[in-house]
Amino acid sequence: MIDAKGLYFTYPNGVEALKGISTIIRDGEFVAIMGQNGAGKTTLVKHFNGLLKPTKGQVIVDGVDAAKVSVATLARNVGFVFQNPDHQLFSETVEQEIAFALRNFGFKEDVIENRVTWALNLLGLTEYRKTSPFMLSGGERKRVALASILAWDPKTLILDEPTIGQDYQQKEKLRQFILQMKTQERTIIMVTHDVEFVAECNPRVLLMREGKIIADGEAKDILTNPGILNSASIVPPQIAQIFLELADQMPSLKLPTTIIDLYEAREAILKIMGSRAE
């Protein structure tokens, strides 16, 4: 469990990035943190694995004050996948990259071998095992970064903008993977701008603006609230846009206004048309 209590953070240059964040993220939860550029999303999650220490307030991770233990200690339980894979990758081959942290954590060589193979396979990187990460495309490098964290199977996984540069199929795989992690009681926290991806995953959403949390709830409620989204520089997902606009133009239809899912949208329209899905 992650428990942030009255969290403030000011960067050395004087920028106040977090202004009183209090929230609890329970084990096995899937949370999307959304908001405009500069809202403090990445700053917040960097407190969850101790990369940043609060200026005021506390973050308690599994009963331990994150400011009082080393990042290396926290990292065993809280894996952090950076937005820009180039801030994370440095090894000569993809295989070495994934094995690096496992060696640091003192895993045996045969376990390392198994875990590397598992992670490569999971993220569709097997053919690049012996390739330099820097020969790969941006999207592929991002998957290497993710594989290198997954390999040590942290209890909590923080993903900073995991869908950037990923195509539709990769996003679908990522979604399946997250759902699978959820069933294993892993906690997933992702920072993202990708409203369509959030609409497909339907996680709990924390919406941030100027260092504060301005909304906290289910994706279907937050992503269909244009007023609050607009103040966080987010545009509703396409399905929500269609229903909000129709509800506005044809109020007599009494269309539901909390629809973000394609198939729910289809059902709602068929109901009004008085027909059923083929």
Next chain:
Amino acid sequence: MSPEAAYNQAGKNGMAIIETANLTYTYPSVTKPSINDVSIKIEKGEFTLITGPSGCGKTTLCRCFNGLIPHFYQGELKGKLITAGQDVTKSLIYELAKHVGLVFQNPENQLFALSVEKDVAFGLENLGVPRDEMRKRVDEAMKLTGIYDLRERPPHELSGGQQQRVAIASVLAMQPEVIILDEPTSFLDPLSAKKIFEVIDSLNKSLSITVVLVEHRLDLTARYANHIIVMDEGKVVLDGDPREVLRSQEAALIGIGVPKATRLYQLLKKDKINLNNTIPLSSEEMVVELKEAFEHR
């Protein structure tokens, strides 16, 4: 006739500004070509969207258009490659830069000067453009992209959205005929992204600049395009009108991100809902169709 002469002779109506024929390129020290037998035509004034799964070769193809391939990346290039009437393989990068501007995914990789206006002016300084002309073009480019008020600020202190506008302005100041943008908004929040796409769209519509946009997120961009090229494993698999391309079975099979509005339309059509035959590319278009269907139910 030289390609340049043919370009000049053909005038500006319905002619290809980018043309490749059987283009195949292999990066140095790899064996598999990244683009394989690509033959496409992009006409002057078009808004072309290039999409496809990651690693499909779309970024590589764009690097060919402005000569980064083969001049910077080396490697082996075969086939025909003409941009703005010039044979790219025989032209110099700085010559091509006058015709083709490239905006990268991450503006951090592109900006370096101490002020926004110096960054925007940099390319022109390199070309030796006279001072008055430079002033005029830099101001224009900053106004068109909405960053005129930021002109004295250091680019690295700006937000991601503002930085991306600076990157676009510095390309625009060169007055290129073609602007190529490789996932230009992937680091931006949705509202900032939308504003960037609107800027790009207005450059295309009001200044007739040819736009080539590389994007995965068709939800955000399909509405602006009048030409879509879909690539897979280094080859062009679909090429044509956006509505036709997104309608096709192949588009779904390759797994490109067909907009949700388009997918909803397709599902409802299968359910025999009476929608008109124009396949929607945006939520606005879908709203119009659904409204009609509800009114005539």
